[in-house]
Amino acid sequence: MQYEPVICFEAHVELKTETKLFCDCLVTYGANPNTHICPVCTGQPGTLPVLNKKAVEYCVRAGLALNCTINRESRFARKNYFYPDLPKGYQISQYELPFCENGFLEIEDRNGSSVPVGIKRIHLEEDAGKLLHSLTVADSENYSYVDYNRTGIPLLEIVCDHERNPIGSLKQARSFLEKLRQIIRYIEISECIIEKGQFRCDVNISLRQRDSQHFGNRTEIKNMASFRFIIEALEYEIKRQTEILRSGAEVQQETRLFDETKKITLPMRSKEDAPDYRYFPDPDLNRIEFDEEFIEGIKNSLPELPDQKIRRFVDQYELSQYDTLTLTKEKSITEFFEACIPYCMNIKKLAGWIINDLFKLLNESSVSIHDSGIKPQNFAGLINLISQGEITEEIGKSVLKEIFKTGEQVSVIVNKKSLKTIQDISVIESKLEKVIVENQKVASQIKRGEAKPVNFLVGQVMKETAGKANPQTIRELILKKLLE
Amino acid sequence: MELCDFTASELSVLLRKREISSKEITESVFERIDEKEQQINAYITLIRDKAIKRAEFVDKKFSKNSKISPLNGIPIAIKDNLCTEGITTTCGSKILENFVPTYDATAGKKVFQDGSVLIGKTNLDEFGMGSSTETGAFGPTRNPLNIDYVAGGSSGGSAAAVACGEAILALGTDTGGSIRMPAAYCGVVGIKPTYGRVSRYGLISYASSLDQIGAIGRTVEDCAILLNSICGFDKYDTTSVNIENPNYLDSLKKDIKGLKIGLPKEYFVEGLDPGINDKILNAIKLYEQNGAEVIDISLPHTRYAVSAYYLIATAEASSNLARYDGVKYGFRATENIFNSIEMYKETRNHGFGKEVKRRIMLGTYVLSAGYYDAYYLKAQKVRTLIKNDFDNAFEVVDIIIAPVTPTLPFKLGEKLADPLQMYLMDVYTVSLNMAGLPGMSLNCSKIDGFPVAFQIIGKAFDEETVLRAGYAYETFIQNFDKDRQ
DSSP states (O other), X not given: OOEEEEEEEEEEEEOOOSBOSXXXXXXXXXXXXXXXXXXXXXXXXXXXXXXXXXXXXXXXXXXXXXXXXXXXXXXXXXXXXXXXXXXXXXXXXXXXXXXXXXXXEEEEOGGGOEEEEEEEEEEEEEOOOEEEEOSSHHHHHHOEEEEOTTTTOEEEEEEEOXXXXXXXXXXHHHHHHHHHHHHHHHTTSOOOOXXXXXXXXXXXXXXXXXXXXXXXXXXXXXXXXXXHHHHHHHHHHHHHHHHHHHTTOOOOOEEEEEETTTTEEEEEEEGGGOOOOOOEEOTTSOOEEOOHXXXXXXXXXXXXXXXXXXXXXXXXXXXXXXXXXXXXXXXXXHHHHHHHGGGOSOHHHHHHHIIIIIHHHHHHHTOOTTTSSOOHHHHXXXXXXXXXXXXXXXXXXXXXXXXXXXXXXXHHHHHHTTOSOOOOHHHHHHHHHHHHHHTHHHHHHHHTTOSTHHHHXXXXXXXXXXXXXXXXXXXXHHHHHHHO | OOGGGSOHHHHHHHHHTTSSOHHHHHHHHHHHHHHHHHHHXXXXXXXXXXXXXXXXXXXXXXXXXXXXXXXXXXXEEEETTBOBTTBOOOTTOGGGTTOOOSSOOHHHHHHHHTTOEEEEEEOOSGGGOOSSSOSSTTOOOEETTEEEEEOOSSXXXXXXXXXXXXXXXXXXXXXXXXXXXXHHHHTOEEEEOOTTTBOOTTBOOSSTTTOEEEEEESSHHHHHHHHHHHBSOXXXXXXXXXXXXXXXXXXXXXXXXXXXXXXXXXXXXXXXXXXXXXXXXXXXXXXHHTTOXXXXXOOGGGGGHHHHHHHHHHHHHHHHGGGOSSSSSSOOOOTTOOSHHHHHHHHHHHHSOHHHHHHHHHHHHHHSTTTTIIXXXXXXXXXXXXXXXXXXXXXXXXXXXXXXXXSSOOBTTTTTTOHHHHHHTTTTTHHHHHHTOOEEEEEEEEETTEEEEEEEEEOTTOHHHHHHHHHHHHHHHHHHHHHHO
């Protein structure tokens, strides 16, 4: 019997608003415990929530970017449960009438075709605090500490639809997560840094017979701190559920925790123990009504999304699929690329230099493109010099390193250090003669018809000319000199 | 008659003439407290030293500026479910017995800004859950008119304090009748404004969609003075409504000729004390004699109000009271606690009283999976029907007159053992909270030494007409008394 997985994510994204969802406290990371709290976010008696409009805007942004219907009327609900990191004893969330419903996300599937993944809803809620367990054993038995800095930070919950185009493979799962994160970053509502807890995921998984419309019992997996762990957890869970089904038994509907050292999932609570959250509309917050103008405004403010960009790049710049995908991964890079274009004479070379040389520098220095010294016009100027043969690729690389650090003008560097390619053949010829004299053995090998040592001589001449000679010209000169 | 027996409007005139000082009034109030409080137990917390200092400060700053609020220098009591910065706010509960808020409730802040002098925090049913001010952790409040009887609730402390001169004015809160009922039992005036008229910020929630802060005074005019101070939109309470606030004193004395008064037939039925029934009909006759028009109306869904109210109120309460878990503030049980679940259980078991626990359990049940539609949702539908009843009635009439309570004050402990009997005391008051309408309780007569009150119900945000009708009634009575002399 062949089984296929039905995978549904519940992703939580912390929004990068300036202040929390229902009070004026700043949204921060890594601050000292309980330094960004107030009577509202610590649930002091008598306090009331006041909705942060920016967070609502961000939620609608996400909804539009993920092709959702935006409900013209929405409301908040209380999700009731007891936990020390939840100061009010309920979380303000959404239940009936979330802001966004019925969307989809197109992802890459096998052989590059794209498939839509159904998104059931996107809603806004407040984050909970953090429990800090004492490091000393004696204490940890008696106490935990609570940090409420995170309490009330706006959180998006993005829920996949298990009925409408659910994810059906690990590959799809991975590309869904990556694409989702990419879009969230594109529309600039969260940095989505997983290590900072800005992007967290639970996942529901069940197996069903291939092409069956009937769903099997699902398990929910929690506690996965990276994309890799999510995939590992799914991998394990698919194996586990397959074995159960093959043995003729039934998968228990339950919540499981992922153990990242053992790479297995372990039962956390059964269906019977599932809490009853007693959702009901929050009477402290009015219904929210959107007018068309509000939604249109957000629609118009959305940036071009990755898919649109890829299509346009292929059409407009005639770039390869690979180059396009690489260039559009990060919005900042895409923007940089396009900012270079008005000044650039060779777009393919521009793309190549960004993907190979600039990426290398960015990765090595872990500096963002905005914080580096590279400015579009200057970078494009460099590409122009290279593609016109004014400077060699070799020289181009060193100039790039310099402007990356200092931000100095390419033309200034090239002139100051007289780095332009040597156009006078006789200069190269004299250097070549010197090199041949110093490398008689190699020269005779070439004369005998060996091709390999040619590169060595080219390299030597490059050295003599401080990289300023065109290697192709040198090669031609060597062959002419030694073979004719 | 001592200074503490004067009304706020009388005192403000004397203060403005500098014939008396705020300190003298405040001292007079504390003398009365010394004399009566031990019996009445209107207060949970008294702040004598702070109050005297505050009065001295107000006296020093006093100017003859005509714009100064009539509240300036007037001693006021605040119900102990309204947060006061630096002053213990208990909600009448052991679970908050040591809770000191870090901020003032907006309504409190406003009356302080207008120069009033806080005397203390008044007693209440625990978290406002009760109709007799007996369920709190700090003993019952007794009715100043007869200390064997209850003061009504849940703002019983506020009403009793105003009734016996332990305060000139008081803030109360009303979720299902908690201002109007004790005002009726103690023989003072109490008004619950329209939902959204006064910010709830700093009011410790019982049932968020029903709670509203209001005023208790000895006259309609005094209530108008206090309302002028506390009404208005507050950005910290997004359920408060951003509309213009009239000056309630401006329209207070206008004529009521032609005023259309509705009498709901469902309110004058079996179950209403016949004595109360007669006295209210007498009051209505007075209105008629003075040019008002009386119209019979129907509020057909009245009989479902109490049931629906107790579903909605307890549902919201079960959630609102979840924050009292021993983690952050208030009482925490520490004996034999080995994990957080036990801490919650023991803290809440020992911190809450019987009635609060009853309502939390009821509300939890109401919201539970499988019951939500049958109870909570259905109750919300009833709520809409009740609101529609009033909307229809107010197409024909300007105000509605109704009883406040079905019976006269009862003895302490008399109904404590029978919660259902107690809940039925709210039969005439809860509908207004469900519909969000303003209502005022006003004294109209006496039976066996106990006050009889009637209720004036107004359209949403039309407190002006309610107050005007109330003031008119007071004037009829004064003229009537004068005629007799």
